[in-house]
Amino acid sequence: MHVELRDIRKYFGHVKANDGISMVLEPGKIYALVGENGAGKSTLMKILSGYQPPTGGEILLDGRPVEFHSPADALAKGVGMLYQDPLDMPPFRVIDNYLLGRDSRVRLNYKDARTELENLAQRYNFHIDPNATIDSLSMGERQQLELVRLLAGGAQVLILDEPTTGISAEQKEILFESMRKMTREEGKTVILVSHKLEEVQELCLYAYVLRRGRLEGEQELPCLNEALVEMMFGQVPQRTRRPAFAVGEPVLELQDVSIESYQLNIPNINLSVRAGEIFGFAGLEGSGQRQVMQVCSGLLSPTGGRVRLNGEDVTGWSFHRRQRDGMGYVPAGRLEEGLVAGLTLTEHLVLARPDKKFFVDWKANQVEMGERISTYQIVGRPETTADALSGGNQQRLLFSLLNTPLKLLLLEHPTRGLDVRSADYTWQLLYKRREHGTAILFISADLDEIIEHSDRIAVFSGGVMSRVLDTQSTTAEELGHLIGGQA
Amino acid sequence: MIQAPTGDRSRLWKLWPLVPISAALIFTSALLLLFDASPAEAYRAMWDGSFGGQDKILSVLAFWVPLLLASAGLVITFTAGLWNIGVEGQIILGAICASWVALNVNAPSGVLIPLEIVAAMVGGALWGGLSAVLKTRGKVNEIFSGLALNNLAIILTNYLISGPWQPPEGGSFRGTTPFQDAALWPRLLDSRFSPLSLLLAVAALVAVYFVLRGTTWGLKLKALGKNPYSAYLLGVSSERETILAMMFCGALAGLGGAVRVLSWFDSLRQSISGGIGFLALLIVMLAGYRILWVPLIAFFFSVVLNGSITLQLKTQLHSALGGILTGVMVLFVLLFGSARQLGLGGTQASAGGAPGTDLPDVTPADAITTDIPGGD
Numbered sequence: 001m002h003v004e005l006r007d008i009r010k011y012f013g014h015v016k017a018n019d020g021i022s023m024v025l026e027p028g029k030i031y032a033l034v035g036e037n038g039a040g041k042s043t044l045m046k047i048l049s050g051y052q053p054p055t056g057g058e059i060l061l062d063g064r065p066v067e068f069h070s071p072a073d074a075l076a077k078g079v080g081m082l083y084q085d086p087l088d089m090p091p092f093r094v095i096d097n098y099l100l101g102r103d104s105r106v107r108l109n110y111k112d113a114r115t116e117l118e119n120l121a122q123r124y125n126f127h128i129d130p131n132a133t134i135d136s137l138s139m140g141e142r143q144q145l146e147l148v149r150l151l152a153g154g155a156q157v158l159i160l161d162e163p164t165t166g167i168s169a170e171q172k173e174i175l176f177e178s179m180r181k182m183t184r185e186e187g188k189t190v191i192l193v194s195h196k197l198e199e200v201q202e203l204c205l206y207a208y209v210l211r212r213g214r215l216e217g218e219q220e221l222p223c224l225n226e227a228l229v230e231m232m233f234g235q236v237p238q239r240t241r242r243p244a245f246a247v248g249e250p251v252l253e254l255q256d257v258s259i260e261s262y263q264l265n266i267p268n269i270n271l272s273v274r275a276g277e278i279f280g281f282a283g284l285e286g287s288g289q290r291q292v293m294q295v296c297s298g299l300l301s302p303t304g305g306r307v308r309l310n311g312e313d314v315t316g317w318s319f320h321r322r323q324r325d326g327m328g329y330v331p332a333g334r335l336e337e338g339l340v341a342g343l344t345l346t347e348h349l350v351l352a353r354p355d356k357k358f359f360v361d362w363k364a365n366q367v368e369m370g371e372r373i374s375t376y377q378i379v380g381r382p383e384t385t386a387d388a389l390s391g392g393n394q395q396r397l398l399f400s401l402l403n404t405p406l407k408l409l410l411l412e413h414p415t416r417g418l419d420v421r422s423a424d425y426t427w428q429l430l431y432k433r434r435e436h437g438t439a440i441l442f443i444s445a446d447l448d449e450i451i452e453h454s455d456r457i458a459v460f461s462g463g464v465m466s467r468v469l470d471t472q473s474t475t476a477e478e479l480g481h482l483i484g485g486q487a
Numbered sequence: 488m489i490q491a492p493t494g495d496r497s498r499l500w501k502l503w504p505l506v507p508i509s510a511a512l513i514f515t516s517a518l519l520l521l522f523d524a525s526p527a528e529a530y531r532a533m534w535d536g537s538f539g540g541q542d543k544i545l546s547v548l549a550f551w552v553p554l555l556l557a558s559a560g561l562v563i564t565f566t567a568g569l570w571n572i573g574v575e576g577q578i579i580l581g582a583i584c585a586s587w588v589a590l591n592v593n594a595p596s597g598v599l600i601p602l603e604i605v606a607a608m609v610g611g612a613l614w615g616g617l618s619a620v621l622k623t624r625g626k627v628n629e630i631f632s633g634l635a636l637n638n639l640a641i642i643l644t645n646y647l648i649s650g651p652w653q654p655p656e657g658g659s660f661r662g663t664t665p666f667q668d669a670a671l672w673p674r675l676l677d678s679r680f681s682p683l684s685l686l687l688a689v690a691a692l693v694a695v696y697f698v699l700r701g702t703t704w705g706l707k708l709k710a711l712g713k714n715p716y717s718a719y720l721l722g723v724s725s726e727r728e729t730i731l732a733m734m735f736c737g738a739l740a741g742l743g744g745a746v747r748v749l750s751w752f753d754s755l756r757q758s759i760s761g762g763i764g765f766l767a768l769l770i771v772m773l774a775g776y777r778i779l780w781v782p783l784i785a786f787f788f789s790v791v792l793n794g795s796i797t798l799q800l801k802t803q804l805h806s807a808l809g810g811i812l813t814g815v816m817v818l819f820v821l822l823f824g825s826a827r828q829l830g831l832g833g834t835q836a837s838a839g840g841a842p843g844t845d846l847p848d849v850t851p852a853d854a855i856t857t858d859i860p861g862g863d
Contacts, residue, residue, distance in 0.1 A: 323722055331720060340714040340721070343706075351710055351721045356703045401721070 035210035049081035050074025080155030140171030225484030248275030257305035280454030507819035536797025553743035557767035560736030568712030573633025575764030581741025584610030589670035611741020
């Protein structure tokens with residue numbers, strides 16, 4: 001099926017998630033849709049699969065303009081999407097799940113459905129037992145079932161969102177083979193949304209690159225990874241300033257830390273961050289950097305290895321114990337994890353202070369919060385609720401709640417969503433912390449930010465951490481290589 | 488996204504429990520008219536049943552007290568984002584523990600009554616704490632453990648009154664022998680109302696008010712109820728606070744149970760609570776989870792339910808009308824709650840506390856304990 005997107009726009013308030021995207025997708029080909037997190041890939045694919053309507057623009061299938069009212073409607077018109085987490089019903093049997101939404105008669109025709117299911121599965125070399133229950137299946141098998149369901153529903157265009165996350169290497173091969181078969185032999189159109197550039201290079205013929213809601217470029221594949229990375233991140237400037245700072249003793253040490261989860265295996269992380277050092281984690285979203293950060297904070301237990309804080313083994317310590325010991329953590333989602341909507345700034349301060357008393361001295365805390373508000377230039381009052389603040393001010397509030405002194409400060413995307421001025425201000429605050437000997441470890445999706453501010457950098461790719469790079473002697477090309485998964 | 492409430496609108500929010508109450512009155516009147524009964528006559532009969540004489544007023548007060556105690560406790564658990572359905576069982580356990588003291592300890596009133604109070608509070612607190620531990624350690628939702636523990640408490644009562652505690656003349660499945668006089672709380676004018684119990688209930692209300700207003704613990708509960716994950720990252724131990732909140736509520740509910748056996752009745756009976764815990768849940772929801780509204784709404788419930796007994800005697804209407812009235816009221820509360828959520832009726836809560844519409848979105852502490860190893 002020939003798909004054309006014309007000037008697709010999707011606005012959420014004043015945020016332009018998709019800002020005039022046009023692309024053409026021809027039958028018989030596998031396309032890649034790449035871009036950093038927040039580039040607008042998911043939004044665009046949700047529009048194409050009928051999950052949400054666009055603010056403007058149109059979709060043409062085989063030259064005819066269409067409008068989708070729901071994902072089921074889109075599937076009836078030929079477009080199906082495989083979500084990262086398959087939309088199935090865990091307690092059901094495979095066959096029931098398959099029939100769900102397919103057969104709306106009162107008495108279900110199990111016999112025909114079974115034959116249909118088995119034939120389709122066989123064609124793509126999938127192994128599905130119709131009588132197994134969904135929760136006994138692996139992620140890869142659930143995915144195969146969902147694919148078969150979409151195909152049986154008449155999908156001519158298939159969208160796969162990060163399909164290789166959490167499935168085995170063998171299942172990945174079967175999946176890729178089936179995708180090739182669908183396009184080459186059956187003339188279907190397949191779109192692969194992925195962060196993993198190796199897979200994109202291996203499988204796809206053509207890539208569309210999104211950046212900040214717009215189509216940044218298109219590229220025949222395979223090509224050099226750097227070409228894609230450059231489109232995804234934009235031109236990476238060389239570091240401009242380098243505040244010289246003598247770093248001290250190691251504060252945070254990871255020794256042979258490994259983390260296993262159904263999504264990702266992260267083997268053997270060895271790392272040391274020193275007092276006064278700023279250490280950046282680079283890499284595409286979901287490459288393991290967040291899990292390593294969570295192990296540092298105590299939010300996640302490693303499957304192996306030791307974590308040391310100022311030389312002391314803290315592997316078994318809870319988050320709260322590490323917090324009391326001088327660790328600070330600023331998560332990425334401000335209002336989801338970090339601030340409590342509905343509580344005032346003063347109430348946040350009372351909760352965050354280490355010296356809690358039974359009765360709250362509201363007056364003193366009100367005064368203290370007033371002082372922090374002026375120190376951290378927060379636009380708000382002590383009695384304002386946290387959700388009434390703007391994103392930048394919420395970030396400053398989080399910083400104002402951090403205790404002093406801190407041995408270690410962990411940050412996820414410290415300037416995501418902030419304008420240039422707020423981002424600069426955030427870094428000024430961090431530089432002040434570093435002068436007091438705080439070791440700072442941060443994750444960022446913004447390569448500029450990593451290069452600009454880190455003393456040393458580690459790059460994550462598919463759960464593997466690169467060797468540690470000294471920012472002064474590294475280049476943007478080298479980072480691009482590492483992000484794309486080439487050592 | 489969320490507008491700051493203006494003065495006008497927050498004043499409206501403060502008065503909003505009156506809206507569903509009047510809506511329910513109108514609805515019930517229409518229902519009465521449909522059955523050719525006079526609403527005016529019915530409400531007058533109810534009024535007489537509650538205020539037509541000293542004994543009736545005292546009976547309203549006596550019924551009011553356990554409602555107050557259980558509701559005060561529930562304000563704490565609701566603030567922490569917990570659905571303490573097990574409050575009914577906590578009342579029953581309090582009643583059982585108080586009865587144990589009344590049956591087995593021989594002492595003057597001055598010793599016996601404090602002992603009964605302590606025993607009832609400990610019993611309720613442990614029953615509530617059990618629910619909490621099942622939640623934090625066993626990942627059992629407190630609604631389900633609460634329901635199960637309610638049933639267990641009822642079964643335990645039935646076992647006791649038909650087994651070990653049965654009257655010497657034989658088990659009747661109705662209750663134990665009346666307790667020794669020293670064990671019963673001093674009651675006013677031959678009624679079921681004990682002034683001591685009212686004093687305890689007022690103390691409980693004041694305590695809850697100050698816990699939520701002025702203590703770090705109250706603030707922690709508020710944070711936990713609104714966003715458990717953020718609260719965790721800010722340093723609040725979800726496990727500790729969940730258990731403490733449930734035990735606090737259980738202690739007050741247990742005290743309510745003691746009032747039932749030692750002042751309302753004089754023995755442990757088969758349905759000793761008779762749904763007071765569930766009524767308290769409705770009262771707190773109707774109050775919008777704010778302690779200041781609890782006494783008034785609990786009083787209203789007590790009036791309606793006491794009045795409907797007379798209603799049946801005086802008119803041909805069934806006493807279930809009181810139940811219908813309160814039930815409809817709660818439906819209206821939920822309905823108006825969702826209307827407010829859609830932005831039709833008012834605004835989000837101001838500093839007053841958790842608005843009703845917050846609660847269904849709350850995913851209390853179990854979300855946390857699955858993510859975070861060890862707890863605290």
